[in-house]
Structures are given as C-alpha cells and as structure tokens.
Amino acid sequence: MAHCFNPDCAKPENSDRHQFCQHCGQGLHLKERYSALQPLGQGGFGRTFLGVDHHLPQQPRCVIKQLFFPTQNPAMRDKAIALFQQEAQQLSTLGNHPQIPTLAAYFEQQGQLYLVQEWIDGQSLNASVWSQHPHLELMIWQLLRDILPVLHFIHEQKVIHRDIKPDNIMQRRSTGQFILIDFGIARMLTDTAMMGGATVIGTPGFMAPEQLRGRVLPASDLYSLGTTCLNLITGVNPEELFDIVNDRWQWRDRIPSHQHLSLDLIRIINQLINPSLRERPQSATAVLREIGADIANAPAIQNPTPNPAPLISDMPTVAMSPSQPAPTTLDPDLLALKQKLETPVEPVRIDYTNLQTALKRKQWEAADDETWAILCRLTRKRVGSYLFLSEIDDLPCADLRAIDFLWAKYSEKRFGFKVQILMFKAAQDDYPEFCHQVDWPAHDVSRHNYLKYHPRAPVGHLPSRRWIGGGKWWKHLAMIAQRFEQCGLL
Incomplete structure (x- = not known):
C-alpha cells in the first residue's frame, strides 16, 4: 500500500505498484526514494507517515513528517523554508545521540516541507x-x-x-x-x-x-x-x-x-x-x-558537533546597530533620539497565571479584565488604556495564540478570539449580524452593561470588546481576523 502525500487528495490509498496517485495524479515517491505506507498522525502543523526508504538495502522503515505553513505570503514562506533548513540542521546534530531519532533527510517538494527520521520500533x-x-x-x-x-x-x-x-x-x-x-x-x-x-x-x-x-x-x-x-x-x-x-x-x-x-x-x-x-x-x-x-x-555520542549554533528560537531579538559610527557633529538632541531608537527593545514577557486561574475557576469577568490588561502590556500601554486598530497589527502572534488557547480550553471552545472570527466570517463579515449572534449591541456603548459573565452566555460572547478605542472601533474584529491569518492561527 502507498499513501498519497497530497493533503487535498480524497482517496490517498494506492497499490504499492503505482508510481502516481490513481485519484489525484501526484507522485507517490519523495525524491524518487521515500514513500508512505500509512498515516501515523496529524496535527495543526503537519502530518506524520510510516514510510520506507527504497534506496537502502532491505528497504528499512522510516518516519516521514510533512510540515504545513498556512500562509500565502511569499516572503513569509521563503523565511519559513530558510528557518526550516537551519532548524533541521540543528536536529541533525541532535540525531547523533543514540536516544534521539536520527534525521535522514530534510527537503522541500511540491510546495511542502519534509523531514525523514529514523523509525523507532x-x-x-x-x-x-x-x-x-x-x-x-x-x-x-x-x-x-x-x-x-x-x-x-x-x-x-x-x-x-x-x-x-x-x-x-x-x-x-x-x-x-x-x-x-x-x-x-x-x-x-x-x-x-x-x-x-x-x-x-x-x-x-x-x-x-x-x-x-x-x-x-x-x-x-x-x-x-x-x-x-x-x-x-x-x-x-x-x-x-x-x-x-x-x-x-x-x-x-x-x-x-x-x-x-x-x-x-x-x-x-x-x-x-x-x-x-x-x-x-x-x-x-x-x-x-x-x-x-x-x-x-551515558551512551557514547557519535560525531558530536563542536560549538553548535543556538536555535533561532533561543536567540534574543536585538536591533541591529549601524555599520558606521554616528557623526560627532550630530545635534545632541538628535543623537540622543538616535541612540534611543537603536537601543535593543526587550520583548514583553507575559505572565498568564492570573488569566489561567480566572478561567479555570470560571471567573469570566476577572478573565476578561485580565485579557484587557495583557493586551495593554503587549502594546506597552498603561493597564486600562484603549487599543486602536493600528495597534492590533503589533500584537505578537504567540501571545494571541496563548490567550485564545486558554479561553477556548476552559470554556470548552465556547469563547475566544478564534470562535468570534469564525462566526464573523460565517456572517460574511457583517458586523451587525455577528453582534446579533453573540448578543452584543451593534452600536457603540460606553458602559458595556450588556455583557454576561457566565457560561450560559451565547457562544462567542467573550472576551469582550471593551478594550477597543478609536472612531472606527467596529472594524476591530476584521483587524483581529487579519492578524490571526497573518500568524497562521486560523
């Protein structure tokens, strides 16, 4: 049996005598070497297959990981491929340890990224x-x-x-x-x-x-x-x-x-x-x-690599310094401003303990307050300040994912940004219709006394929109949806 790698193929099972999928026509071999026998699992970022390496004697089993990067942005995809190659090289070094699966190959084919690793029996x-x-x-x-x-x-x-x-x-x-x-x-x-x-x-x-x-x-x-x-x-x-x-x-x-x-x-x-x-x-x-x-x-390690480079994810974000020193004749005020702009900015680190505790205890109002406070901290604003539409684009993807994950987990997927986005899209971006579904008034209000802080509130009712400011506040959900799409969270 050979399994098609095309994620959109409706009938991926094929006889092992075929070179191409009999349903969609895609080739069944990667690099004319690796084929999939059966799927082992699937997650948000890819699929895993039990495979076989046809180039080695006795055709040993292997694990093939197909990675997804849900973005249509060419620049972001190029960055993903570059990062994939660097991270895979690091993983290759780790595979020198006898208790870590060996990385056999990593490559891109037909717009998908693949890892081939040792199969552990x-x-x-x-x-x-x-x-x-x-x-x-x-x-x-x-x-x-x-x-x-x-x-x-x-x-x-x-x-x-x-x-x-x-x-x-x-x-x-x-x-x-x-x-x-x-x-x-x-x-x-x-x-x-x-x-x-x-x-x-x-x-x-x-x-x-x-x-x-x-x-x-x-x-x-x-x-x-x-x-x-x-x-x-x-x-x-x-x-x-x-x-x-x-x-x-x-x-x-x-x-x-x-x-x-x-x-x-x-x-x-x-x-x-x-x-x-x-x-x-x-x-x-x-x-x-x-x-x-x-x-x-401990077991001996084969061919260890001296002084390995750190993972990109472990490297601090640092602003690049100019290649040439600042002119000594620069105005002191401008020099001070220039130095301030070139000073590395420490990433905001968020403590999610209070949000998790409030949600776990079903204290919905406290969780809504804490969500607002977190959004303020992420934009380096005083807690209780309003966020404007332009600031939504600056919200870090990983933090949006964390907030939404906690809301979805403890509300049994009734509340959270993603729930609201999907409902908004189902309403064909009709904000008044969305408001009707989640029981929000379509017009702006100052007190938000319509909010229901209990689990019987309509699906998508929380978190609230209390933190939105500006004259076009009603566009906030479209902006959040756009940011989630940029982050690959949808």
Whole structure:
C-alpha cells in the first residue's frame, strides 16, 4: 500500500505498484526514494507517515513528517523554508545521540516541507499501563537514568525540548531503552522564529510555570520530566494533581493503593516539580548526581558537533546597530533620539497565571479584565488604556495564540478570539449580524452593561470588546481576523 502525500487528495490509498496517485495524479515517491505506507498522525502543523526508504538495502522503515505553513505570503514562506533548513540542521546534530531519532533527510517538494527520521520500533509510554506495573518504582528510576543524560546532551547543544511528556518518550522494543522524540520543529518555526517570540510552547499540565510566562530554561525540561513521572505513577493528568487554591501539589494520595514508592523517589520527584525555579534543580547533571548516577556512564555520542549554533528560537531579538559610527557633529538632541531608537527593545514577557486561574475557576469577568490588561502590556500601554486598530497589527502572534488557547480550553471552545472570527466570517463579515449572534449591541456603548459573565452566555460572547478605542472601533474584529491569518492561527 502507498499513501498519497497530497493533503487535498480524497482517496490517498494506492497499490504499492503505482508510481502516481490513481485519484489525484501526484507522485507517490519523495525524491524518487521515500514513500508512505500509512498515516501515523496529524496535527495543526503537519502530518506524520510510516514510510520506507527504497534506496537502502532491505528497504528499512522510516518516519516521514510533512510540515504545513498556512500562509500565502511569499516572503513569509521563503523565511519559513530558510528557518526550516537551519532548524533541521540543528536536529541533525541532535540525531547523533543514540536516544534521539536520527534525521535522514530534510527537503522541500511540491510546495511542502519534509523531514525523514529514523523509525523507532517501540511504543510511547502509556500512563494507564505504567501506573499498574508491578515494578513501577524500578521503571521510574530507569526512566530517570535513561532520559536525564539525553537532556544533559541537548542542553549542552543549547536546545530545550519544551514538550516532554509520555507521548514524546518511546521505549525501544529490542533493548527497552527510552528514546526522546518530537523536538517540535513545526512548533519552533511557527510559534517562535516565524511569529516573533517564544511565549507558550508545550502541553498544559506538563509545562513549567515559567513556560506559561514566556520563558524556557533547562530547568523547564526537568519540571516536565517530573510531571511525566507523576502522570506515569498516578495515571492522572498532572493538571488535576495541583491544588491552585493552596498553590501546592497533592499527588501522593493519588498513587494507586497497591503501589508503594520509596521516600528517595518521592523526594527526587518533588524537587523536579517544584514550581519555584530558584528551588528546582538547574541541570540534568545535578539530578544525576542526586540519584547516584554519572553522566560519564551515558551512551557514547557519535560525531558530536563542536560549538553548535543556538536555535533561532533561543536567540534574543536585538536591533541591529549601524555599520558606521554616528557623526560627532550630530545635534545632541538628535543623537540622543538616535541612540534611543537603536537601543535593543526587550520583548514583553507575559505572565498568564492570573488569566489561567480566572478561567479555570470560571471567573469570566476577572478573565476578561485580565485579557484587557495583557493586551495593554503587549502594546506597552498603561493597564486600562484603549487599543486602536493600528495597534492590533503589533500584537505578537504567540501571545494571541496563548490567550485564545486558554479561553477556548476552559470554556470548552465556547469563547475566544478564534470562535468570534469564525462566526464573523460565517456572517460574511457583517458586523451587525455577528453582534446579533453573540448578543452584543451593534452600536457603540460606553458602559458595556450588556455583557454576561457566565457560561450560559451565547457562544462567542467573550472576551469582550471593551478594550477597543478609536472612531472606527467596529472594524476591530476584521483587524483581529487579519492578524490571526497573518500568524497562521486560523
């Protein structure tokens, strides 16, 4: 069986004797070498296939990742391809580690970007199976001893995984060794370097608190490894194990009754999941020393690359300095202004804890207030200020995605910017008709006393438009829709 790579093909299954899809006519081989046997999964930024390499003896299996970049902008697409090549080179370096899948090839073909990686004959970790394992503690210790050296390696390469969870750890069938997969090249490109700032990349429940605030460090991966252990031990999503009212973990009472963990293991896990970055271990090496393991005993790395370049997503945004020094005869006031304009501007880092807490507690008015405050901070305005239409274009894509993600998650997809945009488009950009559907008055009002802060409010009713200013305030939704499209969020 050969599977067509065309995302729009209605009948992608073909006999393996065909060179071209019998439905759409597209070639079934990439670079006249790789073909897909069956799809393995699909996400917002691409698809994954189980494939075969026809150029190697015995035609070994491989994993083919097809990446999507939802943009019609040629300049942005060219940038995506350039970034893809640079990130893939970094991933190629990581593949020198025996516990990271080897990158076999990366290329563009027929307008799509592809990665070909080693296929791991094994399975991802399953929390429901692990929590019932008769030797659970021994398995957790082995997981820590296997994965910590991998984290030490990638952190030495200036890479932070950002999404460690059971789904991204596989156990090789032949050796039982744990393999770290999915370094999220699509997320790196789409959410960071392309979109202008690394804010929220990861999986809720497994992310460190600082990730939700837009900052990632090696200790962030250690936190995610700790929450992965919690999930495997209890079979419960870590998000359900944290008491947000008392700001503390409550996971020990969720350990299955037939399981017994040593105080040493409990102590190590509590160190890893400490919400305080200051009190959490700062390196994988420190944790290995704590558990009595030695990084020197880790598997040897093949052909390591000296002094690897940092990921684009890890590099700070810095304004370029002029190539020539300023003339000494420049007017002092103009010189001061010039220096101010050339001073690098620190990106705004947003703490999403208050928004997440309000939404999780169904405190809709508090969440709406916090959303307004976040939009003000993103535009460097005093909290409570109005934003004008021109300022919507300056809102960072990653932050818009984070705000919308939290609203959608905790409202069960009833509220959020994306919901409003889709309703507006369904109304054929008719703003009065949209207002009728979400129960907003079509005319401008000053008090917004029509707002309903409860879950029975109409779909799309929140977040509100209270933060919009200017004489053409009613155009705000079209501008937000345009910004979401620029960001590839639709």
